[in-house]
Amino acid sequence: MSFPTVLFTPLLVLVIIYWVVVISLGADFESGAVLGIPAPIYISLFVALAWFATLSGGEWHGPVPLWVIPIAAIVLAAVIARLLAIPLQRMLPDGPDASRADFVGLTCVIRTGRVTDAFGQAEVHAADGSSAIIQVRQAGRDELHAGTVALIYDVDPEGEFFWVLPADIARKGL
Structure with missing residues (x-):
């Protein structure tokens, strides 16, 4: 609950609540796609990766200023989410x-x-x-x-x- 992780903690809580609702109610998401995969999956992946990157970076930042970590976490999460989107595109059925x-x-x-x-x-x-x-x-x-x-x-x-x-x-x- 400290900086920089606290920036992504509320988003991670929202993502967890979203997936609990989707799983428990059997809801289906019919929203748009981001990079070829459904937007909720991509956003959830991005938020979880950014949260973990800020948590790790906050612990091991060394000589890097603490304010750089959220920016690096966003870039790192975007790159990793994009790399994970490629195999997910092949595994998920195409909507249309x-x-x-x-x-x-x-x-x-x-x-x-x-x-x-x-x-x-x-x-x-x-x-x-x-x-x-x-x-x-x-x-x-x-x-x-x-x-x-x-x-x-x-x-x-x-x-x-x-x-x-x-x-x-x-x-x-x-």
Whole structure:
């Protein structure tokens, strides 16, 4: 509870309270990303690292003036958090791709004059009631035009579009 650690102690307490609430209530964070990982994870990592760096620096600062330690701690925490963000990006599912997969199996309404293997848009309604305009493609030569109901059967994450087929053909196949 002494300088310079006291600067980051309240932030660390807030981070701990946040994660206790998230874990105990099973809450989900839908906030933006920082360096490719969810902001709460990055901020928590940064605060914990800065707190530890000021604690360590306060004990072993030697001839360095004590006021330099918080500045060094911020720089060090930012660098280490960035280095840790790289493997975390690979371990965490991508937000947009994870939500795209939720559309597979739903029906959509075609909004363009036609759908080909290289062009088309549709409107889809998610389970939560929200709607989205998505890019769609078809593998066959079915007549998919504005107003046609189609079934989303796959997603292409690299091309950022969905594969569709007419909903009436999908029902006959079942």
